[in-house]
Amino acid sequence: MTTTQRAVLIRTYGGASAAEVAQIAKPTAGQGQVLVRVHAAGVNGIDWKVREGLVQQAFPIQLPAVLGIELAGVVEAIGTGASRFHVGDRVMGPLGGLGAYADFVAVDEAKLVRTPRSLEDVQAAAIPVAAVAAWQSLHLAGPITAGQRVLIHGAAGGLGGYAVQYAKRAGAEVFATASTAHVDYVRSLGADHVIDYRTQGFESVAHDIDLVLDYVGGEVLDRSWQVLKKDGAIVGTSSPDILARTPAGRRGLWFVNTPDPALLERLVAEIAEGTLVSKLSEVVGFDEIPAAIERNRTSPRIGKVVADFSR
Numbered sequence: 507m508t509t510t511q512r513a514v515l516i517r518t519y520g521g522a523s524a525a526e527v528a529q530i531a532k533p534t535a536g537q538g539q540v541l542v543r544v545h546a547a548g549v550n551g552i553d554w555k556v557r558e559g560l561v562q563q564a565f566p567i568q569l570p571a572v573l574g575i576e577l578a579g580v581v582e583a584i585g586t587g588a589s590r591f592h593v594g595d596r597v598m599g600p601l602g603g604l605g606a607y608a609d610f611v612a613v614d615e616a617k618l619v620r621t622p623r624s625l626e627d628v629q630a631a632a633i634p635v636a637a638v639a640a641w642q643s644l645h646l647a648g649p650i651t652a653g654q655r656v657l658i659h660g661a662a663g664g665l666g667g668y669a670v671q672y673a674k675r676a677g678a679e680v681f682a683t684a685s686t687a688h689v690d691y692v693r694s695l696g697a698d699h700v701i702d703y704r705t706q707g708f709e710s711v712a713h714d715i716d717l718v719l720d721y722v723g724g725e726v727l728d729r730s731w732q733v734l735k736k737d738g739a740i741v742g743t744s745s746p747d748i749l750a751r752t753p754a755g756r757r758g759l760w761f762v763n764t765p766d767p768a769l770l771e772r773l774v775a776e777i778a779e780g781t782l783v784s785k786l787s788e789v790v791g792f793d794e795i796p797a798a799i800e801r802n803r804t805s806p807r808i809g810k811v812v813a814d815f816s817r
């Protein structure tokens with residue numbers, strides 16, 4: 507039996523070359539954990555930020571660190587006290603931390619759900635973080651009521667695609683920003699007003715907004731206060747310093763994604779039934795993960811990029 511495995515890791519924070527494919531020790535399942543043989547892992551916007559050390563405060567890690575935050579695969583072994591799954595079960599989930607870009611990962615069984623038969627592993631690996639984070643961030647500031655005006659920045663991305671659909675279903679009037687090539691895709695998800703931010707400032711279209719979901723951050727966040735109602739809120743996933751950037755008397759909230767298997771199970775069932783769109787735009791091989799992480803930084807795709815470990 508081999509005791510080492512492939513992994514994509516960083517030894518120091520840095521640019522594209524900081525992420526490398528290397529051999530590391532194969533883990534064993536601990537108390538309450540299962541050992542998952544990973545078949546596919548989602549490539550996320552946060553990967554390059556972790557690689558560059560931009561989110562050290564919000565996402566503290568120890569180096570060297572294996573990157574990757576969500577996976578789909580098969581249960582290979584069961585740890586002491588774990589009882590929800592059997593060897594051979596297909597599972598998927600977020601790690602609530604790092605380590606998914608490795609052939610085997612020991613995961614708390616409580617974080618995982620079963621992968622529906624109708625979903626392939628590459629489809630499943632695209633779902634756990636983005637689908638749940640979009641739901642949680644949409645509801646963080648309070649319930650969404652019909653007729654509210656919601657502005658979603660980064661609507662073409664992993665979180666954005668889900669958030670547009672959730673907000674629309676809740677009866678909101680949805681404003682969404684995307685680059686020129688992604689406008690039609692975002693409109694197809696149900697957004698009422700899609701703003702091509704490359705040709706038009708969102709301030710000229712959106713106003714009296716009840717809730718801004720800021721999946722972009724930086725100056726996009728700073729410009730968003732002027733389109734927000736006085737009692738509206740901005741929920742940010744990208745600028746950890748959102749509280750410091752919130753003007754006096756306004757409501758800015760920093761979002762932190764928390765694994766929620768019951769919610770994930772419900773959303774996965776909807777995707778399997780075809781009532782919720784989960785957009786997979788690119789599948790890469792294991793050795794291509796470092797390049798795919800960098801491409802996510804330089805030229806974002808619509809929806810999700812997933813690594814297929816069998817390639």
Ligand SMILES: NC(=O)c1ccc[n+]([C@@H]2O[C@H](COP(=O)([O-])OP(=O)(O)OC[C@H]3O[C@@H](n4cnc5c(N)ncnc54)[C@H](OP(=O)(O)O)[C@@H]3O)[C@@H](O)[C@H]2O)c1
Binds near residue numbers: 555743808
């Ligand atoms: N705090 C947490 O717990 C948490 C959890 C998950 C994700 N996140 C963060 O949330 C953000 C979104 O994640 P993701 O996985 O959805 O990222 P993603 O898939 O890379 O999507 C980001 C999207 O932003 C769009 N974009 C870039 N510049 C823009 C601008 N100026 N205006 C409007 N849209 C713009 C891009 O689309 P176009 O090509 O159309 O521009 C891209 O599709 C990332 O910053 C990620 O790190 C945080």
